[in-house]
Structures are given as C-alpha cells and as structure tokens.
Amino acid sequence: MDWDKLRIFHAVADVGSLTHAGDQLHLSQSAVSRQIRALEDSLNATLFHRHARGLILTEQGELLFDATRAMMKRLDTATARIRDSEEEVFGELRVTTTIGFGTLWLAPRLPQLYEKFPDLKIDLMLEERVLDLPMREADVAIRMKEPSQADLIRKRLMSVHMRLYASPKYLAERGTPETLSDLNEHRLICQNPRSAQVGAGATLVQEIMSYDIPPLLTINNYFGVLQGTLNNLGIGVLPDYLTQDFPDLVRVLPEVESIEVPVFLAYPEELRHSKRIAAFRDFVQEEIFAYRKKLKEQSVS
Numbered sequence: 001m002d003w004d005k006l007r008i009f010h011a012v013a014d015v016g017s018l019t020h021a022g023d024q025l026h027l028s029q030s031a032v033s034r035q036i037r038a039l040e041d042s043l044n045a046t047l048f049h050r051h052a053r054g055l056i057l058t059e060q061g062e063l064l065f066d067a068t069r070a071m072m073k074r075l076d077t078a079t080a081r082i083r084d085s086e087e088e089v090f091g092e093l094r095v096t097t098t099i100g101f102g103t104l105w106l107a108p109r110l111p112q113l114y115e116k117f118p119d120l121k122i123d124l125m126l127e128e129r130v131l132d133l134p135m136r137e138a139d140v141a142i143r144m145k146e147p148s149q150a151d152l153i154r155k156r157l158m159s160v161h162m163r164l165y166a167s168p169k170y171l172a173e174r175g176t177p178e179t180l181s182d183l184n185e186h187r188l189i190c191q192n193p194r195s196a197q198v199g200a201g202a203t204l205v206q207e208i209m210s211y212d213i214p215p216l217l218t219i220n221n222y223f224g225v226l227q228g229t230l231n232n233l234g235i236g237v238l239p240d241y242l243t244q245d246f247p248d249l250v251r252v253l254p255e256v257e258s259i260e261v262p263v264f265l266a267y268p269e270e271l272r273h274s275k276r277i278a279a280f281r282d283f284v285q286e287e288i289f290a291y292r293k294k295l296k297e298q299s300v301s
Contacts, residue, residue, distance in 0.1 A: 006039070008021065008027070009036060011025055016055050048061055089119070091120070092123055093277070096141045097141060098127075098144060103222075104241075106284075134152070139268075140267040142266075152267065153269055155265045155266075157263045158263045159263065161200075161240045161257045165251055167231075167249065168248060178253075179253075184212055184214065188208065189219065190219075191221070200259045201258055205237055217234060226238060244291050244295065
C-alpha cells in the first residue's frame with residue numbers, strides 16, 4: 001500500500017477536511033482529493049462520507065484510521081529516539097499527571113529543569129484520566145497508584161497522605177478542633193467524594209463527613225481546596241506534600257490522615273534510552289530527595 005496515500009488519508013481523517021489537510025501537507029485540495037480517490041480505488045472501499053460540514057469516516061475508513069494512527073505513534077516514538085542526542089537533551093516531552101500534583105508540586109519546580117535543559121519543550125497534561133503511555137498519549141506519567149500495564153518501566157517516587165490543614169488566622173479566629181466531632185463547628189473544604197481523585201482522599205472525606213459537618217465547601221481539584229484554606233475559609237483536606245511550599249499551614253487533628261498513596265513515575269519500555277526521559281526522571285528524583293531532606297530537617301527542629 002502506497003505510504004504517501006496513507007499519509008494523506010491520515011491527515012484528512014484527522015482534520016476532516018481536504019482543504020485543511022492540504023494546507024498541512026502543502027498540497028492543493030485537488031491533489032489531496034486525487035490521492036484519496038486513488039486509495040479508495042485500490043482498496044475497493046469508500047473511506048469518507050462527504051457532508052456539508054466536512055468529511056466523516058465510513059466504517060472502513062475508521063478501521064484504516066485506527067491503523068494509520070498506530071503507525072504514526074510508532075513513527076513519533078522512532079523519531080523521538082533518533083533525535084535524542086547522546087550528550088544533549090532537547091525536543092518535546094509530554095508529561096501527564098493529576099491536576100493537584102501537577103499544579104501544586106510539579107509545575108512550581110519546572111524552572112530548575114529548564115535551567116539545566118533550556119532547549120527542552122515540556123507539554124504538561126494535567127487530568128485525572130489515566131493516559132495510555134504505550135499508545136503514546138504521553139511520554140512519561142506521574143501517577144498516584146502503580147501502573148497496571150506490563151510494558152512500562154516504573155519507579156516508586158514517594159508516598160502521600162491526605163491530611164487536615166488550616167491557616168493560622170482561621171484557627172486564631174475559630175479555634176482548633178480537638179476531636180473529629182468538633183469539626184461540626186468548622187467549615188470543611190475538600191473535593192467532592194464523587195469527583196475524580198485519589199481513592200484514599202475520597203475515603204477520608206467520607207469518613208469525616210460521617211460526623212455531620214453542616215458547613216461544607218467542595219471544589220473539584222486540590223488547587224481550589226488550597227486557595228480556600230489559605231484564604232481562611234475553613235479546614236482543608238490536602239496532600240501532605242504541600243507543607244514544603246506552604247510551611248505556614250497548620251496541621252489539624254494530627255491523628256487523622258488517609259491511607260498511604262504511592263506515587264509512581266512510569267514510561268514506555270521503548271523509551272528506555274531516551275535522554276529526555278532520563279533528564280526528567282533524574283530531575284524529579286532530585287526534587288523528591290530535597291523534599292524528603294527538608295521534611296526530615298523540619299521534624300528534627
């Protein structure tokens with residue numbers, strides 16, 4: 001099967017337009033149309049339904065698009081590995097992690113990575129959905145559980161606990177609760193237990209809410225919970241890694257915490273020798289080592 005025709009078909013299927021595909025490929029609309037017709041003739045199949053709003057894949061077209069999409073991902077991987085210099089780190093690195101960890105822990109530390117590797121281009125994808133690394137939806141992931149796929153290289157980075165925190169001003173004005181039942185006199189700030197989040201956090205929130213806490217503010221990510229807590233709205237359910245960057249937060253009810261949440265870094269086996277992956281992995285490990293060292297120093301003092 002002619003590769004040029006497949007490449008043009010993939011571009012058309014991806015954007016749903018002969019004109020836009022032609023612009024991407026630097027070809028005229030008529031040239032793109034001829035190649036699509038030739039491909040359909042060679043396969044004896046109709047690949048697109050022509051519609052007033054653009055082109056829609058037929059069932060046969062969907063099957064072919066799945067194949068070309070997999071081919072393109074493999075080509076992207078090969079290209080990335082070829083471009084990895086033995087001595088330099090450059091190019092795009094697609095990193096995925098949760099909204100909370102990415103916003104509150106990872107993003108504030110990226111300046112240190114760019115200082116070492118100014119030519120690196122990070123595409124940071126923050127979402128609770130677990131992206132498919134072998135299918136190249138991302139290059140590397142930091143996840144709040146051990147990845148289940150067998151063809152991934154994984155490394156445990158750290159453990160996280162969800163705990164209760166408040167600002168000094170809030171506690172000075174409203175008092176410090178001594179027991180869980182005292183929380184019914186305070187406003188709890190947390191993620192909704194039904195929202196996408198780490199299961200341990202949802203379980204802790206459900207346990208706390210069983211104590212009949214009327215004042216409640218739920219927010220769909222930990223960045224919002226943190227902002228509410230810092231602005232004296234109430235007592236927040238937050239991950240303990242925040243204490244390094246927000247040392248003024250006061251832990252409330254120290255005996256209350258979630259079960260341990262493991263944090264893993266993972267990437268596809270085929271990117272084992274990627275210099276960009278190695279640079280990012282080493283950077284994250286160094287930052288976590290510094291985080292642990294600071295926590296140890298704080299506990300001693």
